[in-house]
Amino acid sequence: MTTLLEVRDLRKSFRLHNRGGLELPVLGGVSLDAFAGECLVLAGPSGAGKSTLLRCVYGNYVADAGSIKIADGAAKIEIVGAGHRTILDLRRRTLGYVSQFLRAIPRVGARDVVAEPLRRIGWDEDRARERAGTLLDGLGIAQKMWDLPPATFSGGEQQRVNLARGFAVEYPLMLLDEPTSALDAENRRRVVALIEAAKTRGAAVLGVFHDHDMADAVGTRIFNVEPARMAA
Numbered sequence: 232m233t234t235l236l237e238v239r240d241l242r243k244s245f246r247l248h249n250r251g252g253l254e255l256p257v258l259g260g261v262s263l264d265a266f267a268g269e270c271l272v273l274a275g276p277s278g279a280g281k282s283t284l285l286r287c288v289y290g291n292y293v294a295d296a297g298s299i300k301i302a303d304g305a306a307k308i309e310i311v312g313a314g315h316r317t318i319l320d321l322r323r324r325t326l327g328y329v330s331q332f333l334r335a336i337p338r339v340g341a342r343d344v345v346a347e348p349l350r351r352i353g354w355d356e357d358r359a360r361e362r363a364g365t366l367l368d369g370l371g372i373a374q375k376m377w378d379l380p381p382a383t384f385s386g387g388e389q390q391r392v393n394l395a396r397g398f399a400v401e402y403p404l405m406l407l408d409e410p411t412s413a414l415d416a417e418n419r420r421r422v423v424a425l426i427e428a429a430k431t432r433g434a435a436v437l438g439v440f441h442d443h444d445m446a447d448a449v450g451t452r453i454f455n456v457e458p459a460r461m462a463a
Contacts, residue, residue: 234302235404235435236265236288241297241311243283244459257283259459260297265404269451270426270436279456281439285406288437289328290318301326301404323351329397331409333381333389340378341367345395352400359399366395370421386413391421398425405429407438411445423448 243258257280265271273281286292288299290310299310303325308317322328333344345363350356367377370391376384381392390413397405407426411419419442426449429436440446446453 233267233433234264235267236263236302236437237298237300237307238263238284238288239298239300241284241287241299242295242459243280243287243292244295256459258287258294259457261456263454265435265437267403267433267435268430270430270438270449272446272450272453273437273439273456274446274453275456276458279458281456282408284456285328285408285437285439289322289326289406323348324400325402326404326406327397327400327402328406329394329408329410331390331393331412333393333396337382338380341372341381341384341392341395342377344381344392345399348396348400362399363395366399367392369425370395371418387415387418390414391418394422394425398429401429401432401434403434405434405436405438407436407440409439409441411440411442419445 239262241258241261244254244256247253247255261284263271273284275281283292287294288310290313294311297311300307301310301321303321308321310318342360342363345366346359349359349362364374364377368374372388372391381389384392390410394410411422414422423445426436436449438449
């Protein structure tokens with residue numbers, strides 16, 4: 232099996248300045264691998280650090296210690312301690328991330344929001360917008376809405392735009408943080424199809440799903456994230 236993500240002894244804590252500088256450990260030494268063609272489901276109690284782990288892999292959070300290596304072609308890129316440019320390069324072509332919230336530029340239409348990651352990797356305008364439309368259609372967003380800003384959409388519609396944007400580029404490694412929290416059963420089935428297609432093309436998917444049926448539908452393996460312990 233091809234390993235696309237290696238995490239070793241990852242540690243992350245947060246300092247609570249409003250509590251006199253108290254240090255709150257969140258990840259206490261996490262190690263895992265994610266392989267091509269699988270969906271690794273992160274499980275564990277609320278507050279165990281599942282979302283924190285995803286944000287460390289994506290480079291939003293700086294780990295305190297440990298290693299995160301992502302396969303980028305024949306190379307393995309170390310995220311812990313990497314520079315901003317290295318992380319942005321990985322995000323452009325290798326590493327995708329879908330959260331439960333859409334963050335988009337105001338007044339930009341949904342189709343252009345979805346097409347933007349494709350333009351960043353060199354797709355021309357027409358081709359990028361065509362793929363964006365295909366994804367929006369597949370996620371049940373009516374064509375009459377494609378050129379409207381997502382800020383005017385319902386929460387579930389915004390989440391589907393977010394998913395279309397996240398899956399626009401065929402990233403080798405996908406991080407999903409509760410991507411179906413605002414979706415009904417029909418739209419969850421559409422997301423299952425997206426994830427299964429990503430697995431079929433050989434992507435590794437690392438996901439947090441509070442919907443157990445969704446986790447069962449797409450999960451290949453389960454990794455339990457254990458809550459970190461406070462120092463005595």
